Amino acid sequence: MNLDISSASLTRGITEKRKRRKVINTIEVVGMGIMIAGIILLFQPFGIQLFKWGFPFLLIGYTVYNVFAHIPR
Numbered sequence: 041m042n043l044d045i046s047s048a049s050l051t052r053g054i055t056e057k058r059k060r061r062k063v064i065n066t067i068e069v070v071g072m073g074i075m076i077a078g079i080i081l082l083f084q085p086f087g088i089q090l091f092k093w094g095f096p097f098l099l100i101g102y103t104v105y106n107v108f109a110h111i112p113r
Contacts, residue, residue: 067108074101 078098081090 061113064108065112068105071101071103071105074098075105077101080109 060083075096078094078096078101081097083095084090
């Protein structure tokens with residue numbers, strides 16, 4: 041009986057860790073996407089307004105990625 045309870049709680053714990061890791065991985069990918077958008081905005085030749093938004097996008101994307109990449113796995 042105790043073995044079943046501990047197995048269930050262990051399985052639940054592993055499932056919760058996988059869910060948490062999946063969310064963190066998704067946020068890291070979003071951060072990389074924002075960084076790529078910032079780089080594209082910095083190198084586009086169409087308008088100065090888009091260029092002005094390039095560095096903030098790059099900075100926000102880098103910050104998001106850096107924070108979530110340092111969360112222990």
